[in-house]
Amino acid sequence: MALLNSFASWLMTKRMHQIELFMKYPHEVQNEWFRKLIESAKNTEWGKKFNYTSIETPEQFAERVPLQDYDSMKPYIERIRRGGQNILWQTEIKWFAKSSGTTNDKSKFIPVSEESLEECHYKGGKDMVAIYCNNYPETEIFTGKNLALGGSHFIDTYDNYESYHGDVSAILMQHLPLWAEFFRAPDLSIALMSNFEEKLDKMAKATMAENVTSIAGVPSWMNVFLKHILEISGKKSIKDVWPNLEVYFHGGVNFSPYKENFKDLFGKGNIHHFELYNASEGFFGLQDQKKSSELLLMLDYGIYYEFIPRNDLNNKNEKTIQLHEVKTGQNYAMVISTNGGLWRYQLGDTIKFTSLNPYRFRITGRTKHFLNSFGEEVIIDNTEKALKIACEKSNSSVNEYTVAPVFMEGNKSGAHEWLIEFEKSPEDLNYFSEVLDNALKSLNSDYEAKRFNNFVLRAPIVREIKTGTFYNWLRQKNKLGGQNKIPRLSNERKYVKEILAMK
Numbered sequence: 001m002a003l004l005n006s007f008a009s010w011l012m013t014k015r016m017h018q019i020e021l022f023m024k025y026p027h028e029v030q031n032e033w034f035r036k037l038i039e040s041a042k043n044t045e046w047g048k049k050f051n052y053t054s055i056e057t058p059e060q061f062a063e064r065v066p067l068q069d070y071d072s073m074k075p076y077i078e079r080i081r082r083g084g085q086n087i088l089w090q091t092e093i094k095w096f097a098k099s100s101g102t103t104n105d106k107s108k109f110i111p112v113s114e115e116s117l118e119e120c121h122y123k124g125g126k127d128m129v130a131i132y133c134n135n136y137p138e139t140e141i142f143t144g145k146n147l148a149l150g151g152s153h154f155i156d157t158y159d160n161y162e163s164y165h166g167d168v169s170a171i172l173m174q175h176l177p178l179w180a181e182f183f184r185a186p187d188l189s190i191a192l193m194s195n196f197e198e199k200l201d202k203m204a205k206a207t208m209a210e211n212v213t214s215i216a217g218v219p220s221w222m223n224v225f226l227k228h229i230l231e232i233s234g235k236k237s238i239k240d241v242w243p244n245l246e247v248y249f250h251g252g253v254n255f256s257p258y259k260e261n262f263k264d265l266f267g268k269g270n271i272h273h274f275e276l277y278n279a280s281e282g283f284f285g286l287q288d289q290k291k292s293s294e295l296l297l298m299l300d301y302g303i304y305y306e307f308i309p310r311n312d313l314n315n316k317n318e319k320t321i322q323l324h325e326v327k328t329g330q331n332y333a334m335v336i337s338t339n340g341g342l343w344r345y346q347l348g349d350t351i352k353f354t355s356l357n358p359y360r361f362r363i364t365g366r367t368k369h370f371l372n373s374f375g376e377e378v379i380i381d382n383t384e385k386a387l388k389i390a391c392e393k394s395n396s397s398v399n400e401y402t403v404a405p406v407f408m409e410g411n412k413s414g415a416h417e418w419l420i421e422f423e424k425s426p427e428d429l430n431y432f433s434e435v436l437d438n439a440l441k442s443l444n445s446d447y448e449a450k451r452f453n454n455f456v457l458r459a460p461i462v463r464e465i466k467t468g469t470f471y472n473w474l475r476q477k478n479k480l481g482g483q484n485k486i487p488r489l490s491n492e493r494k495y496v497k498e499i500l501a502m503k
Helices: 002-013 016-024 026-041 045-049 058-064 070-081 114-135 168-174 178-183 196-207 219-233 256-266 380-394 429-443 445-454 469-476 494-501
Strands: 095-099 108-112 145-148 153-158 161-166 212-216 247-250 272-279 282-289 292-297 303-309 331-338 345-356 359-366 397-406 415-424 461-464
Touching: 016 026, 016 114, 026 045, 026 058, 026 303, 026 331, 058 303, 070 108, 070 161, 095 168, 108 114, 108 168, 114 168, 114 247, 114 272, 114 282, 153 168, 161 168, 196 219, 219 247, 219 256, 256 380, 256 397, 256 415, 272 292, 282 331, 359 380, 380 397, 380 429, 397 469, 397 494, 415 469, 415 494, 429 445, 429 461, 469 494
Parallel strands: 095 161, 145 212, 212 247, 247 272, 415 461
Antiparallel strands: 095 108, 153 161, 272 282, 282 292, 292 359, 303 331, 331 345, 345 359, 397 415
16 A cells, blocks of 8 residues: 555656646646637537637637626526537536535536546546645555545436436546545445435444545535544544544635634644635636645636626626736636636636736635625625634634624614524623624725714624524525535525524
């Protein structure tokens, strides 16, 4: 196993040369992928509609092809799900990554071509390991197994035509080569189970005796899984269960609110945390530095990037800028064109570049998930940082939370109502609320202005809710596991009312 570990580590680090090339020549690499994508799709229905044959520059592309979202692309995608081909992409597409993002009733079905599977999703997974091995050459992760907590997939039948949909993690597991099974746990028959709670129990029992050296999954669900492992094993920490565990690969939600929880779960011993940014639509960023969670924008995955300045979103003259035009410290909404057939697709995420050489960034929120009922323009990045400050000062930790407005009534000012499920409750909830409020004021000048003398916004209403409430709410909606997430911010009270109404 030691020899195998050395060989695998060496093989992975060979990829570092290519990563260094796109870091050195980012604009050339992006222009090359732009040309490849346009050339590949010129004879598709979409390519003919927008005359891709005559598109020679990114400027022409932006002028000719309108910005898209899922609703505008859905009619094309639905035809592909029912057997139509050469519509958005040149090769056959039979797999679709089902994405709900948060708890929206409407699901999205993102086409997954063979090219996007191999050149984007799998490449991202390989690079995740390659960068990790490069940063930690003494690693021994290949002496054991990786445990990935994912979703499930299903068959759709339309007039004798079959296509498939599921969580992107399940699609990746289903298509892994046979040799890769040697490095993962548990068996696919368990890993792809659709009943999350049953899968949780069987995964725990099947992997407790394995030599697990790395784990991967969304922090919210991994948190639930690891607690279950400790519950049935009787152990005090995960290190007692898997003594050789050395790294946790995580993405999907901001890790900051969960950091203290995992520190307690892992117990003594140095376990590395490695952040990544992937979604149903593609793989976009990886942590490439040991001591910084900033993400390196991955530029050779078959994705062409454009960006919309956050302040220009939803304007009549909404326009994109190219990679070489972005600046540090500004929020941008991401727009992608991919080798899976998404064209000028608004991803729904906002990022802020921290470096332009190479291009590194932080995820700051969602374009549709923010608080602006009173002109306060609070984004997820604000609430996550404020919570971190409040937790540190009150010696507490948060498991899950959601925030919604309390609208003005009569002469009464508005407010933000926080529903928080604490992992470790503060001794004084009023003190916690005060620190949270002051932290938000320091982070967001619009919020601070609206809070002045309580004219527009009064102090936040912070409610501690019982442990397991969010989990049970998601269970009622049949949204356990996978990429389902708690909606952090909303400008309506739908989610808050549903949660408060639960017994």
